Amino acid sequence: MFNLVDDFDGDSAMFRCECGNIEFIDYSDMEYHDDEHCVLKDDYKLVCEKCNIEHTDRNIYLEDQTVRINVPQCPTCGSYNVKKISTGKKIVSYAAVGVFSSDFAKTYCCKNCSYKW
Ligand SMILES: [Zn+2]
Ligand SMILES: [Zn+2]
Numbered sequence: 001m002f003n004l005v006d007d008f009d010g011d012s013a014m015f016r017c018e019c020g021n022i023e024f025i026d027y028s029d030m031e032y033h034d035d036e037h038c039v040l041k042d043d044y045k046l047v048c049e050k051c052n053i054e055h056t057d058r059n060i061y062l063e064d065q066t067v068r069i070n071v072p073q074c075p076t077c078g079s080y081n082v083k084k085i086s087t088g089k090k091i092v093s094y095a096a097v098g099v100f101s102s103d104f105a106k107t108y109c110c111k112n113c114s115y116k117w
Pocket of ligand 2: 077
């Protein structure tokens, strides 16, 4: 089951599955959100990429801050304001360039300094 990890002022919030996997959900896929709680839209399916378990509860609460681990942090500027680069985007850049582009192996993009790693 997922917990809300952080509420970014960008276009998505970060969630962590109990298996440790991080997912990002756009605010447009939420019915409601505040600093400690969000409600997913009825038609939004939250499925963990790693353990394939679907989160069926529409309500997701902020996790206990004392158990915060494995939160992606920018190695350059230290910001937590990072975005996961989607697999779809990686495939598109691969197809467009025809060789391994610099983005292909990268997982996260820092929204603060634009660094990718
Ligand atoms: Zn999981
Ligand atoms: Zn950064």
